[in-house]
Amino acid sequence: xxxxxxxxxxWTHRERRAKPWSNACLASPGPSPPPxxxxxxxxxxxxxxxxxxxxxxxxxxxxxxxxxxxTARGRRTQPRRPAPASLTAVMRCDTAFRSAAGRxxxxxxxxxxxxxxxxxxxxxEMRIALTRLRTIIAFFSPMVAGPQQARxxxxxxxxxxxxxxxxxxxxxxxxxxxxxxxxxxxYRSWSLERAGAQRHLTRALRSVKYQRLIKSISLWxxxxxxxxxxxxxxxxxxxxxxxxxxxxxxxxxWEKLIKKSRRLREIGTKKRHRVRLLNKxxxxxxxAVADLVSESEISRLQAxxxxxxxAQRSLGQxxxxxxxxxxxxxxxxxxxxxxxxxxGPGHEKRLIRTAAATYQKLAELKPFRI
Numbered sequence: 001x002x003x004x005x006x007x008x009x010x011w012t013h014r015e016r017r018a019k020p021w022s023n024a025c026l027a028s029p030g031p032s033p034p035p036x037x038x039x040x041x042x043x044x045x046x047x048x049x050x051x052x053x054x055x056x057x058x059x060x061x062x063x064x065x066x067x068x069x070x071t072a073r074g075r076r077t078q079p080r081r082p083a084p085a086s087l088t089a090v091m092r093c094d095t096a097f098r099s100a101a102g103r104x105x106x107x108x109x110x111x112x113x114x115x116x117x118x119x120x121x122x123x124x125e126m127r128i129a130l131t132r133l134r135t136i137i138a139f140f141s142p143m144v145a146g147p148q149q150a151r152x153x154x155x156x157x158x159x160x161x162x163x164x165x166x167x168x169x170x171x172x173x174x175x176x177x178x179x180x181x182x183x184x185x186x187y188r189s190w191s192l193e194r195a196g197a198q199r200h201l202t203r204a205l206r207s208v209k210y211q212r213l214i215k216s217i218s219l220w221x222x223x224x225x226x227x228x229x230x231x232x233x234x235x236x237x238x239x240x241x242x243x244x245x246x247x248x249x250x251x252x253x254w255e256k257l258i259k260k261s262r263r264l265r266e267i268g269t270k271k272r273h274r275v276r277l278l279n280k281x282x283x284x285x286x287x288a289v290a291d292l293v294s295e296s297e298i299s300r301l302q303a304x305x306x307x308x309x310x311a312q313r314s315l316g317q318x319x320x321x322x323x324x325x326x327x328x329x330x331x332x333x334x335x336x337x338x339x340x341x342x343x344g345p346g347h348e349k350r351l352i353r354t355a356a357a358t359y360q361k362l363a364e365l366k367p368f369r370i
Contacts, residue, residue: 089243
């Protein structure tokens with residue numbers, strides 16, 4: 001298992017010739033590997049994958065107000081999520097990071113307008129894009145870590161908190177709608193709370209702080225201090241082929257997830273939440289470093305993603321349950337009692353049992369290779 005390479009894509013691929021696995025990119029500094037030919041962020045292989053809405057891949061809409069026409073169109077205004085950026089086995093880590101992070105940042109800002117207008121689907125997509133952006137920063141953390149990265153990480157947490165507050169209410173309200181007969185007092189109270197949270201979110205997304213954050217992270221991705229750090233190790237981290245670095249990093253994350261999930265039936269809510277975040281991080285990381293799986297390994301890759309997503313559904317349901325009950329207790333109006341009835345006896349145990357069995361299958365699965 002230690003020799004496996006955890007790289008792949010979930011939908012399409014190009015057949016690649018397998019390369020021997022290497023520790024060079026995460027071990028002590030050594031000779032710099034050959035640079036790839038794709039160049040910097042504006043490489044044709046990447047550019048052809050993104051929408052033509054922004055010709056310059058790092059020119060982002062940082063301040064836009066929703067028009068009445070856009071608000072009226074609702075879901076039809078939502079841009080389609082761009083396909084994964086095309087990576088090659090010899091692509092440098094700095095180029096791969098710029099490609100993936102830039103794409104997720106564009107996806108984030110593309111949903112800002114509709115989110116300000118109260119579109120729940122746009123909010124969900126914006127939060128997914130933010131999570132993917134934070135995941136790719138964590139994935140390449142040895143290369144990009146530094147004071148700038150730490151400051152931006154705090155600001156991204158601020159944005160995530162605003163998005164999460166409204167999203168939690170959306171999930172809770174959808175659950176209330178499914179209860180028959182609908183608890184009208186709780187529904188009215190929660191809808192009013194959602195409207196207030198939406199106003200706070202809209203102000204945040206139109207604030208100078210948000211505009212500065214988008215500009216700062218855009219510049220940091222392209223030419224932050226991480227890209228000019230001197231020294232042999234820093235240079236090697238940037239020049240390392242993404243296939244070699246990614247194989248080792250994904251294996252580290254996979255092993256950590258398997259270890260933390262072994263006692264899933266015994267651990268408490270907070271630790272289960274951490275397992276859920278590790279699961280989501282690994283799933284998004286595998287999808288981010290796409291295009292590198294060989295034809296012979298595609299079925300094994302799909303099996304891996306299927307198990308990760310199945311576990312994520314169970315743990316996500318548990319997390320939603322906890323958030324809904326917490327909100328119900330805070331907001332009152334009988335919501336807490338409603339959710340206790342709705343969840344029913346054995347609901348939590350059933351979800352934990354499903355997730356634990358899924359992780360057991362994942363631990364037994366032979367890792368895919370490139």
